[in-house]
Amino acid sequence: MPSPLINRLHSTDANFNTELSTLLAWDEGSHEHVEAVVKEVLHDVRARGDEAVLEYTHKFDKLAASNMSQLVYGQERLQQALASIPAQEREALEAAATRIAQYHEHQQQQSWRYTDTMGNQLGQKVTPMDRVGVYAPGGKAAYPSSVLMAAVTAKVAGVSDVVLVTPTPGGIVNETVLAAAAIAGVDSMYTIGGAQAVAALAYGTETIPKVDKIVGPGNMYVAEAKRAVFGTVDIDMIAGPSEILIISDGTANPDWIAMDLFSQAEHDEVAQAILLTHDSAHLEAVQQSIEKLLPTLARSDIAATSLRDRGALILVQDLAEAVEVSNRIAPEHLELAVADPEALLPNIRHAGAIFMGVNTSEALGDYCAGPNHVLPTSGTARFSSPLGVYDFQKRSSIIYCSAQGASDLGKTASVLARSESLEAHARSAEYRILSNDQ
Known part of the structure; x- marks a missing residue:
């Protein structure tokens, strides 16, 4: 009988999409x-x-x-x-x-x-x-x-x-x-x-x-x-709860996978930790590791609540479907705990940070790998990026016209300005049209 410690989903179930949507829903409540x-x-x-x-x-x-x-x-x-x-x-x-x-x-x-x-x-x-x-x-x-x-x-x-x-x-x-x-x-x-x-x-x-x-x-x-x-x-952003999504092909030590799930679940009760795998035996082994290792955590009560309310072990049909589900979730942290992470990488479209291979734990990214750990959450990796140098810089356009260039561009600008009924715009451009170009 499945343990009540964490939710279990199967992608072939008729109500899988509804169950996944419910799991992913994040309501901050009344503000x-x-x-x-x-x-x-x-x-x-x-x-x-x-x-x-x-x-x-x-x-x-x-x-x-x-x-x-x-x-x-x-x-x-x-x-x-x-x-x-x-x-x-x-x-x-x-x-x-x-x-x-x-x-x-x-x-x-x-x-x-x-x-x-x-x-x-x-x-x-x-x-x-x-x-x-x-x-x-x-x-x-x-x-x-x-x-x-x-x-x-x-x-x-x-x-x-x-x-x-x-x-x-x-x-x-x-x-x-x-x-x-x-x-x-x-x-x-x-x-x-x-x-x-x-x-x-x-x-x-x-x-x-x-x-x-x-x-x-x-x-x-x-x-x-x-x-x-x-x-x-x-x-920078309005951050939601911490998240980790792991795609595993069954080659990783199940204790490692369990602890990686805990690494986010211990943040707070509304953090989210999800495993996707097509290997049913591996999924069972990870669940056993969760049951074994959870009591050893100093923040076990917090992690247990997180796993019970928002965590999941999800059985998919194959790695291709795992990637598809991952792109739907657009997780903050994505671990590719597989033998050949490079094979999956081209199809990953939405993730804040991607951790490649079984040796690369999310915790390394939190502290000292180098990339920024300020990442998009709650599905916002679909349109936003990690904090970076570009967030602390701005870009100004430079336009430096030659006399002939101003004359040539002025003709186009004049037509467009008059089509918008902005006469001063048009005349400003027309002043710079060279007499021999008129």
């Missing part, structure tokens, strides 16, 4: 209260600046500060944290930062120009953003790896001013987050969080400078605040 709180906080911070930030930091983070200078951590404090953490942690952070930088250097885009047949120069100028805000959860739920992923990538892109905000609820400071900030080259840091931190970054206060973009994970209030300020500033 009316969250939206109301965030709207008030944003308005207040925009109107009262530092004063409002101090009040909300006291209210929500139970951190009393009489002035903003108490919430500012300078470079000396970051370096102090770097010196205080265990050598093994420092070496791991430095190794990860180096690999992240090396990978993202390959994403660099260059400005370019070409000259057309009319003698006009056309091109594109690539310019980094001036200032970027990085949000990092603080206290006990801290992710120094996310600081590296955002800040190192921004620095590779050429951003000159990276601002970090991270809450210290109850005065709890995560020294590893501060150490990661030092390694990543963060320029300034403020111990604030929540919607008030997003508001301060988006609008600026007397102490905190306005940024061009806000990136980084946070709770529902942070996510809602980012959604609300989009347009005033850019944001």
Whole structure:
């Protein structure tokens, strides 16, 4: 009898599509209260600046500060944290930062120009953003790896001013987050969080400078605040729960597959972990591994809820169907735990990150492989991409007309402008038509 620990689906069942859709559905529930709180906080911070930030930091983070200078951590404090953490942690952070930088250097885009047949120069100028805000959860739920992923990538892109905000609820400071900030080259840091931190970054206060973009994970209030300020500033994404999808041909150790599923299920109760395989014996072996290994996890209660509510072991007819189902799901993390992952790769259309072969666990991508772990979730890999250098740069078009080119283009522009009843446009172009061309 199937274990109640995780859902079991079969692609040949008549109701498979309905069952899969139900499994994938993600309803964040009512946001009316969250939206109301965030709207008030944003308005207040925009109107009262530092004063409002101090009040909300006291209210929500139970951190009393009489002035903003108490919430500012300078470079000396970051370096102090770097010196205080265990050598093994420092070496791991430095190794990860180096690999992240090396990978993202390959994403660099260059400005370019070409000259057309009319003698006009056309091109594109690539310019980094001036200032970027990085949000990092603080206290006990801290992710120094996310600081590296955002800040190192921004620095590779050429951003000159990276601002970090991270809450210290109850005065709890995560020294590893501060150490990661030092390694990543963060320029300034403020111990604030929540919607008030997003508001301060988006609008600026007397102490905190306005940024061009806000990136980084946070709770529902942070996510809602980012959604609300989009347009005033850019944001990376509105992230949903963590996801992993594994396509296995049965050649991987079932204990490995089970633990890879746990690697996302342990994040939180609404994370999603799914296995697709055409090997029924392998599926049974993975289930046995889940039953055996789940009790050994420190976060077993969280992982168990995730697997029960949103996880699944899915039996498909063959690997081709597994790829088809995977493309429908468009997962955040996709592991190709097969003997020949290259054979499947050409047909993978939608995935945030693709982990090739049985030796490549998703956990390596989370920390130190090099590619960014800020990835699209909830099926948005169908149209969006991992955080990268390109997210911290913008592109300006370059148009440089010669006299003859302006004359030649002016004739076309004139016709199109007059067809749209925009006379000034037409006449502006017509002024530049050379007399011998009329």
